[in-house]
Amino acid sequence: MNEKRNQYWQALHAVRYEYREDIGDNIGMTGPTFPYWMESKYGIKMEHDGEGNYTQNYEVVDTKRFMFFQIKYMK
Numbered sequence: 001m002n003e004k005r006n007q008y009w010q011a012l013h014a015v016r017y018e019y020r021e022d023i024g025d026n027i028g029m030t031g032p033t034f035p036y037w038m039e040s041k042y043g044i045k046m047e048h049d050g051e052g053n054y055t056q057n058y059e060v061v062d063t064k065r066f067m068f069f070q071i072k073y074m075k
Contacts, residue, residue, distance in 0.1 A: 012054075042062075
């Protein structure tokens with residue numbers, strides 16, 4: 001279980017660079033937030049604890065996009 005959780009966190013860390021590339025200077029302004037971008041690009045609905053912190057839980061809303069995310073980042 002810990003291995004899967006660590007793999008998820010490492011993948012999120014790695015995908016941040018792609019997010020910054022896609023959004024550019026619009027981060028926090030007019031561009032989509034990271035969770036919204038993840039959901040639309042990779043089919044993952046990230047869960048947060050209500051205080052703005054992401055948790056280890058997520059929901060797959062688009063399996064094809066999620067599989068692409070797994071292949072690309074969850075090695």
